[in-house]
Amino acid sequence: MSNDNRQEAAARPPSGSASLIPPPDATAPVRHPDAPAPGELLGSHYEHCFGCGGLQPHGLHLEARAREGVRVTAEFTVRPAHQGAPGLAHGGVLATALDETLGSLNWLLRVIAVTGRLETDFVRPVPVDSVLHLDAEVNAVAGRKIYCSAVGRIGSPEGPVAVRASALFIEVKVDHFIDNGRSEEIQAVMADPDQVRRTRAFEVNP
Numbered sequence: 001m002s003n004d005n006r007q008e009a010a011a012r013p014p015s016g017s018a019s020l021i022p023p024p025d026a027t028a029p030v031r032h033p034d035a036p037a038p039g040e041l042l043g044s045h046y047e048h049c050f051g052c053g054g055l056q057p058h059g060l061h062l063e064a065r066a067r068e069g070v071r072v073t074a075e076f077t078v079r080p081a082h083q084g085a086p087g088l089a090h091g092g093v094l095a096t097a098l099d100e101t102l103g104s105l106n107w108l109l110r111v112i113a114v115t116g117r118l119e120t121d122f123v124r125p126v127p128v129d130s131v132l133h134l135d136a137e138v139n140a141v142a143g144r145k146i147y148c149s150a151v152g153r154i155g156s157p158e159g160p161v162a163v164r165a166s167a168l169f170i171e172v173k174v175d176h177f178i179d180n181g182r183s184e185e186i187q188a189v190m191a192d193p194d195q196v197r198r199t200r201a202f203e204v205n206p
């Protein structure tokens, strides 16, 4: 694709499916009063998470930072292990980086939620060793449904757009993980009082 065509593609509104368009009764997202201050790192929601976990050797090690409103930013350095084509990031890895960044928005709402739908536009190839600057925000909320979008730019927050995503997250209770997770890992997190306290605090969402 030529540079002109890429710029045109980057400027196009995301071609999302109907289920990613907030319904008429959707409301603007409300930042929780106890959300981390703008500029603060959010921290990992689970240390073995492939997206953000510090103890996950194969992971992306994304660190999301709170911004104003219900918005976060994160940086992802593309490593040789993330290749799909020679020297270029795998699209699924880029989708994971978008998913993780979007998922971290729920810290600002103080809601536990999982990805129901994630639609990704791959606008330009992302070379190994480049830093992808991700910027995500919640656009609307309707009941348990959280509508959000993200963009990833190469090299700097003002760099060329490489990827974009629209997503629908669905609020769940802690039981979602207890009922569905493998018992070995669930027992390990249940034995960690900090993890349980943090997760339960989110569930109450005062």
Ligand SMILES: CCCCC/C=C\C/C=C\C/C=C\C/C=C\CCCC(=O)SCCNC(=O)CCNC(=O)[C@H](O)C(C)(C)COP(=O)(O)OP(=O)(O)OC[C@H]1O[C@@H](n2cnc3c(N)ncnc32)[C@H](O)[C@@H]1OP(=O)(O)O
Pocket: 019, 045, 046, 051, 099, 100, 103, 104, 112, 113, 114, 115, 116, 117, 143, 144, 145, 168, 170, 172, 174, 177, 178, 189, 190, 195, 196, 199, 200
């Ligand atoms: C104490 C120990 C705790 C241990 C936990 C430790 C840490 C946990 C803390 C936080 C971690 C949280 C998340 C992780 C964060 C970041 C990682 C990135 C995010 C992910 O990577 S996360 C993994 C991938 N994700 C999944 O693994 C979800 C699999 N899935 C399901 O588990 C169900 O599918 C679910 C729950 C999504 C819905 O199921 P459900 O039965 O609760 O609700 P239902 O189906 O009724 O949907 C309600 C309304 O959403 C609409 N809706 C649903 N799905 C839709 C779709 N796909 N497209 C369009 N609309 C959809 C319906 O149409 C309906 O709409 P309406 O209300 O208008 O009718």
